[in-house]
Amino acid sequence: MQLSGAVIDGAPQSGGDLLEIVNPAGGDAAGTLSAAGEADALAAVAAARAAFPAWAARSPEERAVLVNRCADIIEANAEELARLLTLEQGKPLNGMGSRFELGGAAAWTRYTASLKLPVDTIQDDAQAHITVHRKPLGVVLSITPWNWPVMIGIWHIMPALLAGNTVVTKPSPYTPLSTMRLVQLLQDVLPPGVLNAVAGHDAIGPVLTAHPDVAKICFTGSTRTGSAVMASAAPTLKRLTLELGGNDAGIVLPDCDPAAIAEGLFWGALINNGQTCAALKRLYVHDSIYDGVCNALVDFAAGVKVGNGLEEDSILGPIQNRMQFEKVSRLVEEAKGSGARLLCGGEAISNSGYFYPVTFMANCEKGMALVDEEQFGPALPIIRYTDLDDALEQANALDVGLGGSIWSADTARARDLAMQLECGSAWVNKHGAIRPDVPFGGVKASGFGVEFGHYGLEEFSSLHVIHD
Ligand code: NAD
Numbered sequence: 001m002q003l004s005g006a007v008i009d010g011a012p013q014s015g016g017d018l019l020e021i022v023n024p025a026g027g028d029a030a031g032t033l034s035a036a037g038e039a040d041a042l043a044a045v046a047a048a049r050a051a052f053p054a055w056a057a058r059s060p061e062e063r064a065v066l067v068n069r070c071a072d073i074i075e076a077n078a079e080e081l082a083r084l085l086t087l088e089q090g091k092p093l094n095g096m097g098s099r100f101e102l103g104g105a106a107a108w109t110r111y112t113a114s115l116k117l118p119v120d121t122i123q124d125d126a127q128a129h130i131t132v133h134r135k136p137l138g139v140v141l142s143i144t145p146w147n148w149p150v151m152i153g154i155w156h157i158m159p160a161l162l163a164g165n166t167v168v169t170k171p172s173p174y175t176p177l178s179t180m181r182l183v184q185l186l187q188d189v190l191p192p193g194v195l196n197a198v199a200g201h202d203a204i205g206p207v208l209t210a211h212p213d214v215a216k217i218c219f220t221g222s223t224r225t226g227s228a229v230m231a232s233a234a235p236t237l238k239r240l241t242l243e244l245g246g247n248d249a250g251i252v253l254p255d256c257d258p259a260a261i262a263e264g265l266f267w268g269a270l271i272n273n274g275q276t277c278a279a280l281k282r283l284y285v286h287d288s289i290y291d292g293v294c295n296a297l298v299d300f301a302a303g304v305k306v307g308n309g310l311e312e313d314s315i316l317g318p319i320q321n322r323m324q325f326e327k328v329s330r331l332v333e334e335a336k337g338s339g340a341r342l343l344c345g346g347e348a349i350s351n352s353g354y355f356y357p358v359t360f361m362a363n364c365e366k367g368m369a370l371v372d373e374e375q376f377g378p379a380l381p382i383i384r385y386t387d388l389d390d391a392l393e394q395a396n397a398l399d400v401g402l403g404g405s406i407w408s409a410d411t412a413r414a415r416d417l418a419m420q421l422e423c424g425s426a427w428v429n430k431h432g433a434i435r436p437d438v439p440f441g442g443v444k445a446s447g448f449g450v451e452f453g454h455y456g457l458e459e460f461s462s463l464h465v466i467h468d
Pocket of ligand 1: 143144145146147152170171172173201202204205206209220221222223224225226228229242243244245246276277278374376402442446447
């Protein structure tokens with residue numbers, strides 16, 4: 001499939017050098033993209049700026065109707081989009097793969113359409129009448145990563161539109177096809193210029209982030225790029241939501257039954273092959289059940305098929321790109337060399353495609369790069385602890401703070417411990433469960449601002465106070 005890398009003012013643009021989008025499972029390219037360049041980036045912002053007054057002037061109810069129609073479009077085209085997503089991203093059609101991602105995108109869109117921005121009354125008496133209104137900001141720039149491209153795009157786009165903003169979205173050069181196709185399809189219900197998209201080389205990113213007509217940037221990606229985006233946004237004082245990297249810790253208390261928690265731990269860590277911002281990336285297990293948890297995880301992994309995502313029985317696919325594949329391989333090799341014990345996996349599966357097996361490593365410790373760095377792949381370090389305070393201290397020791405979890409039969413105690421984790425979301429006996437009605441975001445170097453629910457929606461508006 002060949003797609004345009006620019007949808008501007010309602011229409012796909014032609015031209016641009018052709019980029020082959022790699023299929024991470026190997027073989028033929030996933031598709032071809034005519035890359036957007038600087039002129040397209042500027043035109044996309046201009047189109048969004050021009051469309052803003054009329055879109056903002058529509059009633060919130062009218063916008064909600066159109067956002068709901070976007071959900072209809074996603075549902076009607078889910079299978080086509082899921083296949084495209086599998087081709088470029090690698091995730092399987094089944095399991096928590098492409099169909100799941102498209103289902104989530106539709107569900108998030110529908111839920112967002114049901115939200116309202118309230119008018120608050122601070123005082124209403126003979127002395128004063130003071131009301132607080134939420135107004136749209138203008139042009140919102142959405143920049144997305146390659147791990148959940150469709151769903152994360154929807155997380156940015158739909159609340160921005162509902163709140164009355166217009167949008168330019170820029171998907172990752174690794175996974176632009178599903179987003180560009182979705183944006184094309186959504187033009188059937190959205191007025192021209194309300195939702196624009198540009199995809200191509202990373203170089204168009206800075207053109208967009210520095211543009212004076214962009215009012216807000218919603219960025220999801222690495223901490224390093226997030227920091228560059230923030231610097232670029234500073235001269236024109238843009239608002240920011242930064243959803244950045246994490247290195248989530250999970251702490252398993254000695255009262256757990258290893259067999260009972262293995263599945264939850266497995267999917268907490270391995271969802272999307274570990275390429276998930278709020279996946280469990282460091283597992284701390286009490287000495288008394290350490291071997292039991294390790295064995296239960298290895299047993300569970302044995303039943304999970306890693307294969308080409310287009311095969312209906314694959315449950316995990318390849319790593320998405322060569323850079324990430326090499327990073328995971330390097331971290332595992334370094335851990336082996338530093339005394340970690342391989343429980344399963346640990347060697348690339350084949351030379352065709354970026355297939356890497358589920359890899360669990362025991363006897364891991366702080367100071368190993370596999371523990372201290374975000375691996376963003378299917379390799380989980382398991383760290384033995386005896387003193388809970390020490391485990392908590394290690395969990396909180398890194399500069400990132402996206403998610404965390406406590407696993408225990410005593411949920412009240414686990415909740416108290418979860419309160420001590422330095423992160424935006426902490427779960428008890430699960431990890432990474434997100435919902436469209438619950439705010440989600442990071443602390444420390446995992447970013448700031450939240451998405452989802454009314455908390456997330458409000459970030460796409462500014463307060464306007466009227467004293468009358
Ligand atoms: P990345 O930072 O390399 O790229 C993210 C996006 O930024 C891409 O679209 C890329 O083209 C663009 N970009 C690159 N340089 C830019 C620049 N100078 N200016 C503007 N845009 C630029 O991240 P990635 O490798 O695609 O994604 C993986 C990372 O994303 C991981 O660290 C992961 O934890 C994080 N992530 C965080 C969340 C969250 O909600 N906190 C969700 C998903 C992924």
